[in-house]
Amino acid sequence: MASTQGYVGFGSFFVERSVEDMVSDDTYEPPPPQIQPEDDPLAAADTELGVVCRQLFLIDFENWTFINHGAFGGVCRPAYAEAAAWREHCERQPLLFLDRQLFPQMVRVMREIASFMHARPQDLVFLPNATTGLNVAIQSAQLQPGDALYMLNIGYGSVKKMAAAASSQAEVVYGDVSFPISGPDEIVRLVERTMPSNTKMAVFDAVTSNTALVLPIQQLVQLCKSRGILVLVDAAHALGQLEVNLGSLDADFYVTNCHKWLAGPRGSAVFWAHPRVQHTVRPLVVSHGSGHGFTSDFIWDGCRDYAPYLGVSAALRMWQQLGPERCRTYMHNLVCQAANLLASAWRTTTLAPLHMCASMALVELPFKQAAAGAELQDPGEPANSTNAKHVQEVLHQNFRIECPVKCIQGCLYVRISACIYNTLHDYEKLMEAIFKIGGRAS
Ligand SMILES: Cc1ncc(COP(=O)(O)O)c(C=O)c1O
Structure with a gap:
């Protein structure tokens, strides 16, 4: 790659136009991708959202209750496979890809x-x-x-x-x-x-x-x-x-x-x-x-x-195939349903009205400093971030539930995420686990 002189924008010696030029010219048609893009047949407008969508992700749902998409996300299989195909394509002939094919493909994806x-x-x-x-x-x-x-x-x-x-x-x-x-x-x-x-x-x-x-x-x-x-x-x-x-x-x-x-x-x-x-x-x-x-x-x-x-x-x-608005509606409705379920079971409240949330919400825990299996300790004392970390750790280690716990204004909250692969059952497991951690039967 080298900067080309004589025209505005950066390009390779082997692509006739600069990226600046390609990206801003609506009439420019990037070549079709050099890899074969493959769509997962599950990604369709009539695919039921919930458990079925677990097949679209790499997350280990067999072993984990995963209600923390908000932390680091989680790649979907089609994107993982397509990135892998591009990586392999690059390594088969790095000069062909990096010098001649990359920028037009970048312009395509930027569009x-x-x-x-x-x-x-x-x-x-x-x-x-x-x-x-x-x-x-x-x-x-x-x-x-x-x-x-x-x-x-x-x-x-x-x-x-x-x-x-x-x-x-x-x-x-x-x-x-x-x-x-x-x-x-x-x-x-x-x-x-x-x-x-x-x-x-x-x-x-x-x-x-x-x-x-x-x-x-x-x-x-x-x-x-x-x-x-x-x-x-x-x-x-x-x-x-x-x-x-x-x-x-x-x-x-x-x-x-x-x-x-x-x-x-x-x-x-x-x-x-x-x-x-x-x-x-x-x-x-x-x-x-x-x-x-x-x-x-x-x-x-x-x-x-x-x-x-x-x-x-x-x-x-x-x-696009699943329907972005349908997915957003599913995730928002699920997080609201789950937050209401937890708040009512634990007799607590959500941090904010649920109309201020999209696919994540915070629900207060029914204790401030619970140790695993222990009774409530000093219920009047404000909680701190060490208490939050402890509960998160117990959820992770003892219950294999991935869910963050936050300390806000001296109280502990779970921050639940709802993605298209979650169902209400995930949050029921969290509800029971928290009862156990707090030392109370449900
Ligand atoms: C509000 C906000 N800003 C910035 C970031 C940083 O994102 P990244 O670590 O992907 O750069 C995060 C990560 O969760 C975030 O929640």
């Missing part, structure tokens, strides 16, 4: 994902994970002394570190969300009140990680734009869990994982930047394409494995 997100392919690039995209976006703000970066206290832990690292001379201001919460308007009012006038960039999660809230992103983006503030949406959880429509969202930056709810191959994420800010964006890794435009800047950051990005195509086909 597919762009269409799924209602975006233009020239405004997005693939990156290995949301973390990389978030770093790029935050660094592009180039915070100066006197600037503030604003985010909510329920924002993602590593983003707080990125904000601190990027703002050594600026300040990071947090809006404090506390529970109980009545609805999304409360978040908008909090931001209106607490986002300082010197805010240069605000970061909001589409879905928060620890607290599983769907934030009112549309209103928050509008608020920032009305005040001339750059807005970055950390949508690590969005793709596959929420409908993503970048055409109607006026954000500056949007970062989403493909390897989480989209069930794409691990190591795939999308970084999108509005055309008005693309000139401010620099890749973390400088390589051949740097300086040739937005797509070129990111498409080649040294030789590596492109199979995860190319495999996203199969994940998209799977969702």
